[in-house]
Amino acid sequence: MKFSIKKMVSSLREYGRRYDDSHNYTCDVCGREVFGGERICERCRAALPYNVGIICPLCGRREKEEGICLTCKQKPVGVKKARSVFNHEGDAARLVVRFKRGEEYLGRTLGDELYALCNREFEGIDAIVAIPMTESAIKKRGFNQAEVLAERLGERWGVPVIAPVIKAHATRPQKFLGRRDREANLKGSFHVKDRKAVGGKSILIVDDTMTTGATVSEFADVLRRAGAKELYAATVTSVEERSPLPRQK
Ligand SMILES: [Zn+2]
Ligand SMILES: [Zn+2]
Structure with a gap:
């Protein structure tokens, strides 16, 4: 295993948060002690922005009105169904940011x-695939956050995690791009190295956050071309759908 300061700091922090002789932890959100093996206290859990209101039936993002959202109407997200645990705001967004900044134990x-979401929302999944990162991006962060999530999900769910695709070159940061620009930015960056693992399978794609769905959509296309039978996606958070129509000038 490669030496990684980030990994070491993360596991030291995790160790420091535990009580040696019991299974009590401190809340991952507020830091108060929690009992019975829970990682989030009741109060924080009640305040988390679970994505349970009106959502788009395709991309699963929160929206104002029932029905397929405007982004998906312009271009469907490329999977049969995508769902996320939380709306990307408040403590949920902060948890994801801390996780991506190196607090791997989260x-x-x-x-x-x-796991709770997927167990409820999906069935008949043959394999889980995390959205890959480039080697240099993994080196920088110390881990691929989507992979860490996929591994934990697979372990709880009893579904195998496979890695049939690599990400070959760095793309520009997606942050400031719309879905169409995001797609152009991603084109050609994913390469399938194991078509056999994908062929005829129902695959669940896992990532930390769905913003416009461009990454999931591009990645789903790659898996579909490699012979995947059915594609789904699950993320921890997703960004609320707002009209993608350009404002009139
Ligand atoms: Zn708490
Ligand atoms: Zn949608």
Whole structure:
């Protein structure tokens, strides 16, 4: 195993948060002690923005009115159904950001939340695939957050996690791009190295956050071309759908 300071700091932090002789932890959100093996206290859990209101039936993002959202009407998200545990706001967004900034142990809590969602929303999944990162991006962060989530989900769910695709070159940061620009930015960056693992399978794609759905959509296309039978997606958070129509000038 490669030496990683980030990994070491993360596991030291995790160790420091535990009580040696019991199974009590401190809340991953507020830091108060919680009992009975829980990682989030009742108060924080009640305040988390679970994505349970009106959502788009395709991309699963929160929206104002029932029905397929405007983004999906313009271009469907490329999977049969995508769902997320939380709307990307408040403590849920902060948990994901902390996780991505190096607090790898949070992958356990977030992976468990993902498991509760997937167990409820999906069935007949043959394999889980995390959205891959480039080697250099993994080196920088110390881990691939989607992979950490997928591993925890697979372990809880009893579904195998496979890695049939690599991400070959760095793309520009997606943050400031719309879905169409995001797609152009991603084109050609994913390469299938194991078609056999994908062929005829129902696959669940896992990532930390769905913003416009461009990454999931592009990745789903790659898996579909490699012979996947059915595609689904699950993320910890997703960004609320707002009209993608350009504002009139
Ligand atoms: Zn708490
Ligand atoms: Zn949608």
